[in-house]
Amino acid sequence: MTITVRAAAKFNLHLGVGPVREDGYHPLATVYQAIGLYDDVTAGESDAWDVELTAEDHIALGEIPSGDDNIVIRAGKLLAAHHGIDRAAKIAIHKGIPVAGGLAGGSADAAATLVALDRLWSLETPDEELLSLAGQLGSDVPFALIGATAVGGGRGELVEPLTDNGDWWWVVVGNEQGLSTPAVYRAFDEHAGADVADPEVPERLLIALEKGDPELLAAALDNDLQTPALALRPDLAQTFADGEEAGALAVQLSGSGPTVLMLCRDAPHAREVAGALQAKSYDRVWTAPAPVAGAHVLTY
Ligand SMILES: C[C@@](CO)(OP(=O)(O)O)[C@H](O)COP(=O)(O)OP(=O)(O)OC[C@H]1O[C@@H](n2ccc(N)nc2=O)[C@H](O)[C@@H]1O
Numbered sequence: 573m574t575i576t577v578r579a580a581a582k583f584n585l586h587l588g589v590g591p592v593r594e595d596g597y598h599p600l601a602t603v604y605q606a607i608g609l610y611d612d613v614t615a616g617e618s619d620a621w622d623v624e625l626t627a628e629d630h631i632a633l634g635e636i637p638s639g640d641d642n643i644v645i646r647a648g649k650l651l652a653a654h655h656g657i658d659r660a661a662k663i664a665i666h667k668g669i670p671v672a673g674g675l676a677g678g679s680a681d682a683a684a685t686l687v688a689l690d691r692l693w694s695l696e697t698p699d700e701e702l703l704s705l706a707g708q709l710g711s712d713v714p715f716a717l718i719g720a721t722a723v724g725g726g727r728g729e730l731v732e733p734l735t736d737n738g739d740w741w742w743v744v745v746g747n748e749q750g751l752s753t754p755a756v757y758r759a760f761d762e763h764a765g766a767d768v769a770d771p772e773v774p775e776r777l778l779i780a781l782e783k784g785d786p787e788l789l790a791a792a793l794d795n796d797l798q799t800p801a802l803a804l805r806p807d808l809a810q811t812f813a814d815g816e817e818a819g820a821l822a823v824q825l826s827g828s829g830p831t832v833l834m835l836c837r838d839a840p841h842a843r844e845v846a847g848a849l850q851a852k853s854y855d856r857v858w859t860a861p862a863p864v865a866g867a868h869v870l871t872y
């Protein structure tokens with residue numbers, strides 16, 4: 573028997589970052605939104621841990637570890653240890669989420685693995701326990717479990733669903749070269765200096781989501797990692813300029829980058845903006861609706 577679970581990419585509509593903590597993490601006040609780019613994870617019975625990778629066009633697998641360092645193996649071992657069972661599994665990952673893109677693709681795979689193995693092994697782990705295991709695997713993993721739109725506190729792992737009445741459309745522009753999340757946080761520390769305020773989620777973003785109004789959302793987007801990431805990757809400024817020229821309502825870096833997201837009014841507008849970018853020879857351009865579901869079983 574195999575079980576396939578689908579998990580989505582995330583975008584930080586707001587990413588407020590506070591002063592670095594003693595444990596090296598930064599306190600966050602973020603609003604996550606799950607967007608319609610997906611990885612599919614298929615788990616099957618096996619005596620030994622194994623991971624297999626395939627991908628959609630234009631998704632480079634080069635940076636993904638194939639052995640025990642892959643986050644899906646860490647997720648599987650953590651779930652087995654939590655239940656005190658000695659089991660292994662083979663995990664096939666089909667990636668539709670660009671790697672090291674600030675879209676939390678690895679986190680999506682980890683969340684999908686928890687859901688798939690929980691079902692494959694008939695564990696019926698309570699949601700609260702799955703969320704806690706997810707938080708041990710990475711700051712973004714709990715959100716990948718719940719999907720839709722949510723506030724993230726703590727180091728990003730404490731998630732609460734939010735009212736989102738929008739029917740949003742994004743153009744997603746990927747980049748050949750990934751960006752390292754720790755490197756971008758370090759650049760944030762260097763840029764922002766010592767007097768960083770405690771982060772908060774702005775009221776106007778919550779109102780924009782409740783009203784489902786793209787113009788209001790465009791004015792409420794914000795990402796504290798954008799300036800440090802652009803300092804590491806000044807070439808991305810051209811993508812911002814091209815998105816604005818193509819008529820996007822707003823252009824923002826996804827998390828630690830380097831993926832750039834462009835807010836559009838609706839699906840036809842997203843197709844128009846994507847077409848304008850493709851005409852300029854961008855070859856990693858997707859349109860994505862949001863919000864979409866968290867990790868969910870597709871087939872079993
Ligand atoms: C920046 C964000 C925004 O959602 O996502 P990405 O854009 O990378 O996907 C997240 O904070 C990334 O979360 P995630 O990728 O799960 O990070 P983790 O595995 O927990 O941590 C990797 C490293 O990032 C840094 N880190 C992460 C989270 C946080 N709140 N403060 C940090 O300083 C630390 O250096 C840590 O060692």
Ligand SMILES: Nc1ncnc2c1ncn2[C@@H]1O[C@H](COP(=O)(O)OP(=O)(O)O)[C@@H](O)[C@H]1O
Nearest residue numbers: 635642643671672673674675676677678679681
């Ligand atoms: N299953 C996986 N998919 C993607 N990356 C993985 C995976 N397992 C481990 N990694 C490592 O995690 C790093 C970050 O990957 P990813 O989650 O795609 O990006 P980001 O943290 O920018 O959102 C990769 O560069 C890779 O080394």
